[in-house]
Amino acid sequence: MLAELVRRNRSCRRFHQEHRVETPTLRELVDLARLSASGANLQPLKYILSNHPKQNEIIFSCLSWAGYLKDWPGPEEGEKPSAYMIILADTAISQSAGCDHGIAAQSILLGAREKGLAGCIMGAIKRKRLREQLAIASQYEILLVVAVGKPKEIVVLEPLPAGGDVKYWRDAKGRHHVPKRLLDDIIVSAFE
Amino acid sequence: MLAELVRRNRSCRRFHQEHRVETPTLRELVDLARLSASGANLQPLKYILSNHPKQNEIIFSCLSWAGYLKDWPGPEEGEKPSAYMIILADTAISQSAGCDHGIAAQSILLGAREKGLAGCIMGAIKRKRLREQLAIASQYEILLVVAVGKPKEIVVLEPLPAGGDVKYWRDAKGRHHVPKRLLDDIIVSAFE
Numbered sequence: 001m002l003a004e005l006v007r008r009n010r011s012c013r014r015f016h017q018e019h020r021v022e023t024p025t026l027r028e029l030v031d032l033a034r035l036s037a038s039g040a041n042l043q044p045l046k047y048i049l050s051n052h053p054k055q056n057e058i059i060f061s062c063l064s065w066a067g068y069l070k071d072w073p074g075p076e077e078g079e080k081p082s083a084y085m086i087i088l089a090d091t092a093i094s095q096s097a098g099c100d101h102g103i104a105a106q107s108i109l110l111g112a113r114e115k116g117l118a119g120c121i122m123g124a125i126k127r128k129r130l131r132e133q134l135a136i137a138s139q140y141e142i143l144l145v146v147a148v149g150k151p152k153e154i155v156v157l158e159p160l161p162a163g164g165d166v167k168y169w170r171d172a173k174g175r176h177h178v179p180k181r182l183l184d185d186i187i188v189s190a191f192e
Numbered sequence: 193m194l195a196e197l198v199r200r201n202r203s204c205r206r207f208h209q210e211h212r213v214e215t216p217t218l219r220e221l222v223d224l225a226r227l228s229a230s231g232a233n234l235q236p237l238k239y240i241l242s243n244h245p246k247q248n249e250i251i252f253s254c255l256s257w258a259g260y261l262k263d264w265p266g267p268e269e270g271e272k273p274s275a276y277m278i279i280l281a282d283t284a285i286s287q288s289a290g291c292d293h294g295i296a297a298q299s300i301l302l303g304a305r306e307k308g309l310a311g312c313i314m315g316a317i318k319r320k321r322l323r324e325q326l327a328i329a330s331q332y333e334i335l336l337v338v339a340v341g342k343p344k345e346i347v348v349l350e351p352l353p354a355g356g357d358v359k360y361w362r363d364a365k366g367r368h369h370v371p372k373r374l375l376d377d378i379i380v381s382a383f384e
Contacts, residue, residue: 002306005194006224006299023384031375032198035349036298037313040259041358043373046380055383067232088380098315099336102294106228107198110302114194121229123290140380144291157227166233181235183223188238188280188332191247192215 002110007157009109010178012118013066014079015149021051021083021117026148030085032111033104044094045104046140048086058133059084063145064124068167081119081147086130088140101143108146118151194302199349201301202370204310205258206271207341213243213275213309218340221277224303225296236286237296238332240278250325251276255337256316260359273311273339278322280332293335300338310343 026049033045050056060081065074075081087104089097105121112119122145130142153176160166160179168178218241225237242248252273257266267273279296281289297313304311314337322334345368352358352371360370 002197002299002303003220003224006227006303009228011229023382026382027375027379028195030379032195034372034375034378035198036201037203037301039313039315041360041370043352043358043378046378048380048382050383052383099291099294099297102291102296103298103313104294105291106295106298107194109229111194111198121231121295123231134383136380160235166235168233178233180226183219183226186226186235186238187219187222188240188328190215190218190240191242191244191326 005110005113009113010118010155010157011120012149012151012153012155013120013176014075014151014153015081015118016152017078017080017082017149019082019150021148023049023051025115026051026083026085029108029111029148032107036103036107038100038103039098042094044089044097045100046088046090048088048134048136049083051083055134056081056084059086059130059145062126062130062133063122063147066168067124069170072170079152080149082149085146085148086142087144087146088136089143090139091141092139097143105144105146112148116150117148119146119148121146197302197305201305202310202347202349203312204341204343204345204347205312205368206267206343206345207273207310208344209270209272209274209341211274211342213340215241215243217307218243218275218277221300221303221340224299228295228299230292230295231290234286236281236289237292238280238282240280240326240328241275243275247326248273248276251278251322251337254318254322254325255314255339258360259316261362264362271344272341274341277338277340278334279336279338280328281335282331283333284331289335297336297338304340308342309340311338311340313338
């Protein structure tokens with residue numbers, strides 16, 4: 001059931017790095033994005049895939065992890081993602097991707113979760129460095145990096161009271177806690 | 193299986209208008225969005241729901257339908273959506289929603305599809321008029337309208353060769369055809 005999949009699809013930042021995510025799996029995930037909605041059906045999104053240690057390390061070096069965890073610089077060796085999908089906008093097709101990359105990333109991560117994988121949508125990217133290191137043509141705008149791997153962390157959802165703090169946090173056992181606004185706090189009005 | 197749900201989750205623009213979408217259903221769909229990822233966990237998205245004929249008609253009057261179908265002004269009476277979800281960004285929380293609304297809209301529409309409903313993510317909105325008519329406070333940026341209802345059209349996916357035309361079209365039987373780029377055309381490179 002989708003509700004269960006959505007609930008289990010938590011952003012994950014520590015992985016069983018030794019668990020390889022094969023290229024056909026990454027291609028299946030891109031295919032989910034490919035078949036998802038696109039504004040005016042323009043389909044400007046393009047993808048760079050990586051499950052190779054060398055390029056993975058380059059991509060990893062261009063990412064900023066978990067901004068709220070000030071004493072955690074990101075996953076250590078052995079817990080890094082096994083694969084990445086860089087989501088690009090092909091500016092030769094459209095100057096703006098609208099929110100297509102959000103639609104695409106959600107399809108990808110729900111698909112990954114169904115396969116027992118997990119991931120994280122990352123927007124804090126050293127884009128200039130990533131472009132140079134992977135020789136990404138200027139035609140492509142770097143929108144997001146989706147990290148993927150076999151999850152090695154427990155993520156717990158918490159109710160977030162109105163006016164509460166949105167910052168996620170880790171407890172003494174290393175479990176990652178994520179406060180989520182309450183349903184009635186995000187529905188402004190209902191005409192029924 | 194998610195791949196099947198994604199494939200069946202086609203943007204729909206003609207509905208069995210007499211089929212009411214109840215408020216608890218709309219709330220369940222918002223809940224899927226609520227539990228989806230949000231950049232920096234800020235959760236700036238808020239929602240206005242409508243399944244009431246009066247407000248539905250107001251929202252309908254603020255939407256532009258199917259830009260590529262020049263001789264089709266939108267669904268006629270009897271085929272209009274039964275419900276709407278207006279996705280807002282609460283600027284008191286964040287000035288930018290990033291691509292959160294794409295993530296949210298995809299969760300909502302996959303959830304709708306699972307329930308036998310369908311919908312359409314609409315960005316071509318007369319925002320000033322909608323704000324005035326529904327008295328939407330200036331604190332809220334109007335991002336998207338998601339139309340929802342029981343589908344009354346057949347949507348067919350077509351392969352889109354590189355350099356082909358992205359425009360969707362209707363055949364003589366009224367079936368809606370949507371060209372989609374090929375998987376190998378959207379994968380720029382794979383480091384494997």
